[in-house]
Amino acid sequence: MKKPRPLSPDAMALVARRFAVLAEPTRLHLLHTLFDGEKSVNTLVELTGGTQANVSRHLQTLAHAHMVSRRKEGLQVFYAIADPSIFKLCELVCGSLEKSLTKQADSFAEAP
Amino acid sequence: MKKPRPLSPDAMALVARRFAVLAEPTRLHLLHTLFDGEKSVNTLVELTGGTQANVSRHLQTLAHAHMVSRRKEGLQVFYAIADPSIFKLCELVCGSLEKSLTKQADSFAEAP
DNA sequence: ATTAAATATGCATATATGCGTATATGCTTG
DNA sequence: CAAGCATATACGCATATATGCATATTTAAT
Numbered sequence: 001m002k003k004p005r006p007l008s009p010d011a012m013a014l015v016a017r018r019f020a021v022l023a024e025p026t027r028l029h030l031l032h033t034l035f036d037g038e039k040s041v042n043t044l045v046e047l048t049g050g051t052q053a054n055v056s057r058h059l060q061t062l063a064h065a066h067m068v069s070r071r072k073e074g075l076q077v078f079y080a081i082a083d084p085s086i087f088k089l090c091e092l093v094c095g096s097l098e099k100s101l102t103k104q105a106d107s108f109a110e111a112p
Numbered sequence: 113m114k115k116p117r118p119l120s121p122d123a124m125a126l127v128a129r130r131f132a133v134l135a136e137p138t139r140l141h142l143l144h145t146l147f148d149g150e151k152s153v154n155t156l157v158e159l160t161g162g163t164q165a166n167v168s169r170h171l172q173t174l175a176h177a178h179m180v181s182r183r184k185e186g187l188q189v190f191y192a193i194a195d196p197s198i199f200k201l202c203e204l205v206c207g208s209l210e211k212s213l214t215k216q217a218d219s220f221a222e223a224p
Numbered sequence: 225a226t227t228a229a230a231t232a233t234g235c236a237t238a239t240a241t242g243c244g245t246a247t248a249t250g251c252t253t254g
Numbered sequence: 255c256a257a258g259c260a261t262a263t264a265c266g267c268a269t270a271t272a273t274g275c276a277t278a279t280t281t282a283a284t
Binding site: 225226227228229230231232233234235236237238239240241242243244245246247248249250251252253254 | 255256257258259260261262263264265266267268269270271272273274275276277278279280281282283284
């Protein structure tokens with residue numbers, strides 16, 4: 001019997017949205033690049049190789065979800081990871097992913 | 113300095129896909145309903161209130177991602193949570209979500 | 225073998241989401 | 255005040271995904 005919470009319908013939508021924010025390679029790339037500390041938009045553009053518009057958009061999505069923080073300093077805007085649970089989240093997913101991969105390498109490749 | 117792994121580009125895509133599977137209220141509802149044990153498709157249809165076709169499709173998506181297991185018994189098919197990390201994942205997200213909600217209730221309501 | 229029940233799939237559609245390009249906003253400096 | 259740089263936004267388009275409806279598939283029973 002493991003029923004942590006009643007889990008109201010709209011609470012579920014919020015959780016889903018949270019996962020959706022993480023369901024994007026570009027955003028994961030940005031988060032991963034921020035793992036070792038705060039960086040400006042331009043730096044992130046250079047490090048990730050994305051276009052400036054895209055990086056900015058994705059950073060806003062992350063900021064809106066309170067996953068990264070935004071600090072303005074002169075012309076530049078610095079983003080940093082704001083939610084520490086993101087580290088654990090990625091660890092968990094990477095961990096269980098590795099287990100799946102070592103067993104059946106193509107399981108995810110053909111997913112919908 | 114927290115760089116868990118090199119994080120190859122296609123590994124990131126896999127992680128993103130994994131999160132994407134969880135980024136769906138219907139699938140979260142199904143997982144949550146399975147928290148207290150294995151259930152048949154029909155039971156899940158009744159408990160979640162979704163259509164049979166939808167429930168079946170979403171269960172397949174979950175099974176394809178190795179998050180649930182599939183056991184056939186006569187006419188019925190029983191699904192159960194296969195990846196224990198899902199419990200921790202949901203706990204993490206729900207936890208950090210609650211913190212965000214108690215601070216700013218509308219932050220997510222207007223997300224993109 | 226036929227029929228019925230449980231589950232899965234095909235098709236069409238609506239909605240959402242990401243990207244490229246161009247442009248707007250904001251801040252700093254001369 | 256004008257000009258330039260860093261960042262954010264607007265628009266159009268292509269793609270993906272969820273859903274409803276209908277139907278196919280699989281298994282059990284008579």
